Amino acid sequence: MLKVVGREEGDWILPEELLNFPCADLRTIDQLWFKYSNRRFGFSIQKKIYLECGGKADDESYYKEAFEKFGYRVGWRVDSRWIGYFELTYDTSAPIGHLPFPAGIFFSQRESPMFELVVLNTGYTVLFSRIQTCKL
Secondary structure (H helix, E strand, C coil), X not given: CCCCCCCCCXXXXXXXXXXXXXXXXXXXXXXXXXXXXXXXXXXXXXXXXXXXXXXXXXXXXXXXXHHHHHHHHHCCEECCEECCHHHCCCCCCCCCCCCCCCECCCXXXXXXXXXXXXXXXXXXXXXXXXXXXXXX
């Protein structure tokens, strides 16, 4: 995703870059996650879970309660806290929707105390809106 928007590893993708992210590339990335995880991971899976948790993908509004439910469902939220990058599970034993995780997409690959604000409030709300627009 970084390469598609002309950024390098460690850079952030800006919300306006996500809003204009090419649908063909987003679809390809999603299909690769879906295929190689035995239909467990991908942005479209995450969007489905987010909608089931009460979120809306047709706007860029932040729905805190929906994101917290989403976080628990995909395993990013444990014991009332957001997990860090190094606490992820990188195999199919992880909860459905656990990957991809936004590290390296929306912020540098490190734990972020601003995870909820930076990633969810700007990154994933915009991404889910783009996923909806691209009909994933």
